[in-house]
Amino acid sequence: MTSLEIQAPEAGVPARWKIPPQLLLIGPGIIFIIVTLLLPLLAVVVFSFWKTESYELFMDWNLENYWVLFREPAYRVFLVRSALGALATSFICLVYAWPVAYFIARHGGRYRLLLVLLLAAPFFTGVILRIAALQGILGPGGLINMALGMVGLQPIEALMYTPVAATLGHVYLFMPFMVTAIYLSLVNFDFALLETAKINGAGPLRAFVEVTWPLNWIGTAIGLILVFIPCLASAVTPRFLGGPKSTSFGMSLSQQFGETGTWALGSAMSVVLFVVSCAIVLLMGFTINPRRSGFTGGRR
Amino acid sequence: MGEGPVSLSLRGISKRFGQVKAVDGIDLSVGQDEFLSLLGPSGSGKTTLLRIIAGLELPDRGTVVVGGQDVTRQPPYRRKIGMVFQNFLLFPHKTVAENIIFPLRMQRASREECVERLGWALNLLKLKGLEARYPNQLSGGQQQRVSLARGLISRPTLLLLDEPLANLDRELRAEMEVEIRRYQKELRIPFIYVTHNQEEALTMSDRIAVMRNGVFEQIAPRVEVYQKPATAFVASFVGQSNHLLGKVMQCAAGQLVIDWKGRELTVPCNETLGAGEAVRFMIKHEDVQLRAMGRASRDQAAFNRLKGKLRDIIFKGQTANFILEIDNGCELIASGSLRDTDVRAGDSVLVEWPQTAGVCFRDKP
Numbered sequence: 001m002t003s004l005e006i007q008a009p010e011a012g013v014p015a016r017w018k019i020p021p022q023l024l025l026i027g028p029g030i031i032f033i034i035v036t037l038l039l040p041l042l043a044v045v046v047f048s049f050w051k052t053e054s055y056e057l058f059m060d061w062n063l064e065n066y067w068v069l070f071r072e073p074a075y076r077v078f079l080v081r082s083a084l085g086a087l088a089t090s091f092i093c094l095v096y097a098w099p100v101a102y103f104i105a106r107h108g109g110r111y112r113l114l115l116v117l118l119l120a121a122p123f124f125t126g127v128i129l130r131i132a133a134l135q136g137i138l139g140p141g142g143l144i145n146m147a148l149g150m151v152g153l154q155p156i157e158a159l160m161y162t163p164v165a166a167t168l169g170h171v172y173l174f175m176p177f178m179v180t181a182i183y184l185s186l187v188n189f190d191f192a193l194l195e196t197a198k199i200n201g202a203g204p205l206r207a208f209v210e211v212t213w214p215l216n217w218i219g220t221a222i223g224l225i226l227v228f229i230p231c232l233a234s235a236v237t238p239r240f241l242g243g244p245k246s247t248s249f250g251m252s253l254s255q256q257f258g259e260t261g262t263w264a265l266g267s268a269m270s271v272v273l274f275v276v277s278c279a280i281v282l283l284m285g286f287t288i289n290p291r292r293s294g295f296t297g298g299r300r
Numbered sequence: 301m302g303e304g305p306v307s308l309s310l311r312g313i314s315k316r317f318g319q320v321k322a323v324d325g326i327d328l329s330v331g332q333d334e335f336l337s338l339l340g341p342s343g344s345g346k347t348t349l350l351r352i353i354a355g356l357e358l359p360d361r362g363t364v365v366v367g368g369q370d371v372t373r374q375p376p377y378r379r380k381i382g383m384v385f386q387n388f389l390l391f392p393h394k395t396v397a398e399n400i401i402f403p404l405r406m407q408r409a410s411r412e413e414c415v416e417r418l419g420w421a422l423n424l425l426k427l428k429g430l431e432a433r434y435p436n437q438l439s440g441g442q443q444q445r446v447s448l449a450r451g452l453i454s455r456p457t458l459l460l461l462d463e464p465l466a467n468l469d470r471e472l473r474a475e476m477e478v479e480i481r482r483y484q485k486e487l488r489i490p491f492i493y494v495t496h497n498q499e500e501a502l503t504m505s506d507r508i509a510v511m512r513n514g515v516f517e518q519i520a521p522r523v524e525v526y527q528k529p530a531t532a533f534v535a536s537f538v539g540q541s542n543h544l545l546g547k548v549m550q551c552a553a554g555q556l557v558i559d560w561k562g563r564e565l566t567v568p569c570n571e572t573l574g575a576g577e578a579v580r581f582m583i584k585h586e587d588v589q590l591r592a593m594g595r596a597s598r599d600q601a602a603f604n605r606l607k608g609k610l611r612d613i614i615f616k617g618q619t620a621n622f623i624l625e626i627d628n629g630c631e632l633i634a635s636g637s638l639r640d641t642d643v644r645a646g647d648s649v650l651v652e653w654p655q656t657a658g659v660c661f662r663d664k665p
Contacts, residue, residue, distance in 0.1 A: 195356055196389045198376040200450065201406030207377075210402075214393050291434060292393040 041274070047267035055261040065268035075252065079272070082249040085163065085238075086231035089170040090178075093227045094220070096171070097178035104179075105186035116183060119176045131169060131240045138165050138241065161243025169237040170227075177226040185219020218293050221284045229277050249273065305368075307332050307490045308353065308458055313362035315348055315514075322348040323359070324514035330458070333488040335481065337501035337522075340511035341537070346494045349511070350460050353492065355379050367457040377406070382451030382489075386463040388443045390435040396446050397422075397431040403454040421449040424483065441472045448480070452487065459484075461493045465500060477503045498538050502526060510534045532580055532661040541582040542632050545663060548577045556660055561628040565604045566655040571662060583658035588634035590622060590641070593648040606651045608632070610643050624651055 051060045069075045104115045122130060137143045138159040145155035158164045189212070197207040213220075235250035242248070253273065256266025308330040315323040322345045330336050338346040351357040353364060355376035364372045371379050382403070390399050400421050401414045409417075422428050425445040435443055444464060451459050461480070465473045481504045484491045495501050501508050502522050509519040510533070518530035529535035536543065546560035556569040558579055567581050590610065608626040615638070622634040622643075632651060643649055 190389070192385070192387075192389055193391060195376070196383070196385070196391075197402070199354055199356070199379075199381060199383045200403040201377050201380075201454070202402075203375075203377050206406065211391060215391075 044267045044270045044274075047264055048271045050264045050267075052262045052264040057263050065265045066272075068265060069268055069272060075249070075269070078247060078249040078252050079276070081163070081246070082232050082234070083276075085167055085170065085246075085248065086228045086234075088167050089174060089231045090224050090228045092167070092171050093175050093178040094224065097175060097182050097223065098220075101179050101182035101186055105183055105189070106191065112187075116180070119179055119183075122173075122176060127173065127236060128240075130173070131237055134169050134172060135240055138168065161241065161246075163238075163242055163246045166238040166242035166246045166248075169241045170231050170234060173237060174227040174231060178223040181219050181223030181226055182216065185216040185222075189216055214292065218288055221288060225281055225284055228280060232277060232280075233273055305332050306330065306365075307334075307367060308492070309365045310349075310353070311363045311365075313349065313352055313359045313364070315345075315352060315357060315359050317348075321345075321514045323352065326362070326514075326516065328509065328516075328519070330490050330492060332490060333485075335484045335491045335493065335504055335506045337493045337495060337505035337508045338511055339495055339498060339501040339508050339538070341496055344511040345514040346496075346511045347462060348514075350462055350492065350494050353458070354381055354383050354460055380454070380457050382454070382456035382459040384444075384447050384451045384459065384461045384464045386466045388435070388440075388447045388467075390443055390446055390450075392435055394434075395431065396427060396433050396435070396438070399435065399446055400427075400449045400453055402450060407454060409454075417453050421453045424452075425449045440468050441476065444468060444476065448483070452483065452489070455487075456489065459489055459491045461491060463495055463497075464493075466495075466497070473500075480504060502538070508538075510537060512537075529582075529659055532582070532659075532664075535582040535659050535661070540585045540633075540635070541658075542585065542588065544581040544583070544630075544632075546579055546581060548573045548575050548579055550575065555655070558660070561630055563606055563626070563628050567604075567658055567660045568656050569660040571660075573662060578663040579660050580663040581658055581660040583653060585621065585633050585635035586619075587653050587657040588624075588632060588651060589636070589653060590624065590634050590643065590649045590651050592643050593650055602655050603652045604655055606632075608649055608651050610645055610647050610649050612645050613638070624649065626651065 047057060048065055049061050049063070051058045051062060051064065104112055108115050135142065139145070140155065140160050142159075144159060148155055159168075193211050193215070194207055197211045198204075202210055233250045233253075234248060235254045238246040238248040239251055249269065250273075253266055253269040256262045256269060306329050308328070310326055310328040313323055313326040313328075314321070324345070326349060338349060340346045348357060352359050353366075355364075355371065355374060355378075359372065362372070363370055366379055366381065391402065394402070397418055401418050404414050404417055418431075422431065425448055427442070427445055427449060430438065430442060430446075435446070438446065444467075447464070451461075464480075465476050468476060477500055480491070480493075484504075493501070493504060505522050507519060508522050508525045510517045510525060512533055518525055518534045520528075520530070525534060526538055529538060535541060544560050544565070546558040546565070548556055549559050549564070550557040551569070551573050554568060554570065556567050556573065556579070558565050558567060558581060560581070565581065569579075573579065590608075593607070606626050606628075608624045610622055611625045611631075612623040614621040614623065616635075618637070619635050620638045622636070622641075624632045624634060626632055634651065
């Protein structure tokens with residue numbers, strides 16, 4: 001330290017006050033991550049091994065919460081239901097988002113930016129409001145079924161407070177993430193490679209499978225994660241749109257912190273959810289071969 | 301026109317982009333073992349023409365016939381054409397071997413054939429040992445070789461090359477020029493080579509088509525394009541020329557006497573021009589010769605002779621450019637070997653060239 005003081009006495013600032021500039025840049029990020037992510041996560045993990053009695057947490061180390069989750073079939077049903085719902089939502093978003101993103105990236109021309117900004121339009125209002133609006137469209141007295149009734153047709157039962165309605169809600173909510181992820185991948189994709197594939201004998205479908213899809217897989221995988229993970233944890237949408245048969249893991253989880261006041265059990269559920277989410281991310285990670293992703297690092 | 305059957309023929313190809321006529325009524329035939337260069341400045345329509353041949357652009361009018369088949373409305377993947385690009389366009393997620401056999405796989409060739417052809421291509425392009433690498437692990441020259449291998453592996457009817465050497469450094473370019481010509485001669489596949497670099501075109505081609513504003517200014521064997529340019533544009537685009545602006549004094553069969561800033565020159569000309577018309581006479585730097593004043597001259601008649609001063613010598617390696625100040629105040633450049641001359645900067649010199657050298661055209665404003 002003394003040698004440092006001798007080496008850097010200039011600028012009138014005592015050397016020991018000097019903070020390395022790298023730390024100034026990275027510091028706020030580190031603090032943010034610690035306060036908003038690591039600490040709550042740590043708290044949840046700790047709480048999950050505690051106990052709640054009449055709405056109070058007690059420090060009493062045990063595995064009872066996990067045992068409950070394992071023993072009670074209801075929680076497994078909730079988890080599987082959420083996972084299946086998230087899977088269906090991701091798949092629908094994938095199939096729907098690819099052509100949209102492709103169109104914007106390829107043919108958007110000077111309207112590209114505008115079209116992408118339109119994807120953000122739903123975020124101008126809150127989630128609850130949008131879900132309520134969706135309820136107004138899908139519900140029994142909603143736009144679709146009312147219109148059907150006016151022409152003398154039967155209402156579509158599947159749209160009224162069913163898992164299908166909940167999935168539709170999820171698709172609607174998370175579609176922008178999927179489109180944006182794929183779009184961002186496609187704008188960095190060199191479409192000339194597609195021409196090259198065609199000259200070398202690949203028809204449109206073959207060229208897509210051989211070139212476009214593998215070179216945009218990372219973006220697509222990110223989109224899938226961005227849709228799957230929040231969908232897995234979703235609580236509000238199934239509550240508003242899903243009806244009695246759609247109780248999701250997330251809904252049950254939020255109840256533990258609310259109505260039932262069983263924080264410890266809720267924490268254990270959170271940990272399970274977190275572990276499952278991490279597993280999904282890892283699983284997606286294994287599908288990515290950095291060599292074959294087209295992300296070549298030191299490209300010309 | 302090369303010997304043998306015609307591999308490609310274009311009839312009346314036109315293409316507009318908005319108001320711009322990119323390609324304007326092109327007719328072209330390319331023989332089976334011919335190396336044809338499309339030479340022109342950027343924006344001349346040469347790349348558009350190449351893309352039309354490849355099927356990447358649809359022509360507004362005209363027909364494209366490849367290997368005897370009308371492919372005008374066929375998509376690129378049915379044309380059996382190979383193409384090599386300036387920026388290589390290798391598939392970054394495939395290895396060298398996978399890149400090269402891509403066209404064969406698309407044709408559903410058997411495994412054995414793929415392996416055999418891959419060996420052939422790796423051998424031909426000296427890529428042995430690089431099969432498992434990815435494109436980003438290769439140098440520019442290696443990438444271009446892989447790109448060539450991919451273009452050639454399926455024995456295309458035609459190979460199109462779009463400025464393939466423009467991204468390579470000078471030394472490598474010279475080496476690849478020779479090699480590309482060798483492949484063409486060995487494989488007997490017609491190559492159509494787009495370039496804006498006249499040296500490349502002159503080194504490699506059998507014939508050169510000089511293109512400007514969507515039309516061919518001249519299409520002829522390379523030596524003819526160099527020595528007998530058909531238009532003033534070709535004359536100025538190919539080779540390094542002095543431009544002499546003058547007025548016609550006298551017009552005889554195949555010869556003009558012109559007045560160039562007070563000096564009388566006899567120049568060859570194929571056009572019939574009236575006295576007083578403005579003309580542009582172009583003579584290549586290497587056709588202009590100089591001698592120290594007072595040296596015994598050769599036979600008197602068939603030379604244009606001017607008096608001048610050598611202002612500077614610009615050394616270029618193999619040759620040097622001699623900057624000459626002619627006694628009418630104009631400047632000419634002669635090029636030649638430094639070895640053959642004993643003149644120095646500042647010397648008075650005699651500048652001369654044969655009266656049959658150079659070309660003269662009516663000067664259009």
